[in-house]
Amino acid sequence: MDFFVGIFNDCVDFFVGIFNDFYRTMIQDGRWMLLLEGLWNTIYIAICAVLIGTVIGCLLALCKISKSKALRAVANTYTTIIRGIPLATQLMIFYFVIFAPFGMDRHLVAVIACGINSGAYVTEIFRAGIQGVDIGQTEAGRSLGLSSAQTMWRIVIPQAVKTALPTYTSEFIALIKETSVLSFIAVTDLNKSGDLIRNATYNAWIPLITVAVIYLLITFGLTKLFALLERRLARSDRG
């Protein structure tokens, strides 16, 4: 019996210890405010970047499947360059080289760099989605007397969206996680705010685990949200 009481006491001590550490690193001196700031930066930069990325992706996916050689070349060059360079390197090039003479706000540069990066991946996702729609669908649309633009807009794209959505989701999630390199240009994102707390308290694991849990909650929530959307879109499928 004493044995179990001993184990129980150890467990209680362990959790009290964790709570005290958590209190000391996060609540005391209001350091959780730093996390909120980091979280806000991560989320708004990721959302803005995904919006930019989606716009670029839509335009360039259309370029990639267009008949014009020039447009295809532009889109191909873009995706080759952007997908071939790590985001951290791109970010530093944008901040310290391209936008350096303008003294632009670092958050704006972060949004632009992440957006352009994401755009390349979204382009490929959309292109794959569009090309994944059976050619028979286009032929059927054309023989019904629709113009090629109408066929694209009313027949191919609605089906393409459905197939592209799961990969598009994972791109969004990947982007949220990739924003953790923003500290290279001194933007306080979620990862960086964990670093700042670690510096101030010299406690490594409470801030790191907290940050990890927050990232996990965001990505998990998004996965669920997009799964809901996927199910809604699947309703029109014939079982």
Added chain:
Amino acid sequence: MKKITALFMAVVLCALTFAGCAEKKQVTINSTEDLNGLKIGVQSGTTGQTWCEENTDSDVITFKSGMDAALDLKNGAIDAVVIDELPAKRIVEQNSDLKILDLRFTKEEYAIAVKKGNTELLDSINKTIAEMKENGDYDKLTGAFMPADGNIVIPENIATSGDGVVKMGTNATFWPFEYTEGSEVVGFDITMSQYIAKGYGKQLEVINMEFDALIAALQAGSIDFVAAGMSITPDRQAEVDFSDPYYSSEQVVIVRK
């Protein structure tokens, strides 16, 4: 499609031109109060960061290295950089459009850090430092890395034999204490660590990492000691044990000319 692309490019160019008109703010700093309200760049985890946060009401922006902060200062995104004296001199030497202000803060003392309770290593380090100061090796070291004529001669590695390795953590962005030459990490602290390793009877392994990760690495046991121009502060003393100090320095402010 081509028209849309052209329009898009035109809009981007216009935006960039307007952004380019943003003027770099000229700041005058005569006292520490003048730092209030400015954007100040520091290296993450340094005493410069702590000092700015505690003594000024400014927007403190933390960079991975002092050089990154200086680059940002040149580009006009921040107003000043607070950093240790010697790296600051190096930065100003290399960038003719930056200058060091004649502002004096409190003195700080660099020391070697070890994990709390590692008295065996700490005693050995203190003994080596005392010996070096006595037999002239310390003066040779300052002569080598802080020469009057500016020509640094890097001494030979003396910790090449020994039983096993002792791991030293540093952040090679801090001239002349630790920096890279070719692919080698060299500097005042590195050579001094070689003396320490020799005194401890081991070979030296240098591990180059982020400055703000050093204390955590020490506590996790992935390095044995830190030699990174680290100043003794009460906050750090609560987490690690410091050796006797080996160099005095101070923080300075760099601004655009």
